[in-house]
Amino acid sequence: MQKEKKCRLCGILKPETLDHFYAVKDRPSGIGSQCRECIRERHRSLKYKERSAELRRFHYATDEAYRERTKAGDKRRKSTPRELARRRVYTNEWRATLVGRAHQLMSSARFRAAAKGVPFELTRDWILAQLEVGHCQATGLPFDFGINYRNEHGMRGSHPFGPSLDRIDAAKGYVVGNVRVVLWSFNLAVGNWGESVLRTVATAWLERASASEGRLSNRTADGPKTESPPASRLPEQVHP
Numbered sequence: 001m002q003k004e005k006k007c008r009l010c011g012i013l014k015p016e017t018l019d020h021f022y023a024v025k026d027r028p029s030g031i032g033s034q035c036r037e038c039i040r041e042r043h044r045s046l047k048y049k050e051r052s053a054e055l056r057r058f059h060y061a062t063d064e065a066y067r068e069r070t071k072a073g074d075k076r077r078k079s080t081p082r083e084l085a086r087r088r089v090y091t092n093e094w095r096a097t098l099v100g101r102a103h104q105l106m107s108s109a110r111f112r113a114a115a116k117g118v119p120f121e122l123t124r125d126w127i128l129a130q131l132e133v134g135h136c137q138a139t140g141l142p143f144d145f146g147i148n149y150r151n152e153h154g155m156r157g158s159h160p161f162g163p164s165l166d167r168i169d170a171a172k173g174y175v176v177g178n179v180r181v182v183l184w185s186f187n188l189a190v191g192n193w194g195e196s197v198l199r200t201v202a203t204a205w206l207e208r209a210s211a212s213e214g215r216l217s218n219r220t221a222d223g224p225k226t227e228s229p230p231a232s233r234l235p236e237q238v239h240p
């Protein structure tokens, strides 16, 4: 006859097998005193989950071996080929949406702000509203929201016509009124030396380019792919 065991919590008699009770190594019977259902019930409770999380945080903060084990496990789980592929697909799909792009711009700017110790007060919705305008606030050129840009040498990088957050006064940080959304290429060009240097260099370069274009009048010029008024159009391929 099947031996039965009474659960210490619910008091119900159940067959003394591992189907109904968990195995417990350091008990003479080798079997737990509470039935599986009662233990599952307890593990589902919010109080138990909160207590477990608290214990994990405590061990993480105080026990170096535990911390290293946790980090190693996280790293291992995140770097399986399957997980990497899943994240790549997810990231690309998310970044391809306007909301995803706004989120990405926000989180990377927040990271830079923390690193530089400047204020960050932008919201994702504010950035999204700027992106929905659709064009650069400095040049008026339309944004290209394409992802996975590669330059003519096949190198990955930021899309030159993609959006970026530009601080007007770098020290004031990322706060509304001090940030405009401009082309990456414009931001990079202005970032190091400021607009007056870019204006001087670009003007001189354009004048020289148009002079040499006069000499190469038989050359067919390919315009930029993006639609823009001719006044703000920069020649893409000029060989002085």
Ligand SMILES: [Zn+2]
Residues within 6 Å of the ligand: 007, 008, 009, 010, 011, 012, 034, 035, 036, 037, 038
């Ligand atoms: Zn029970």
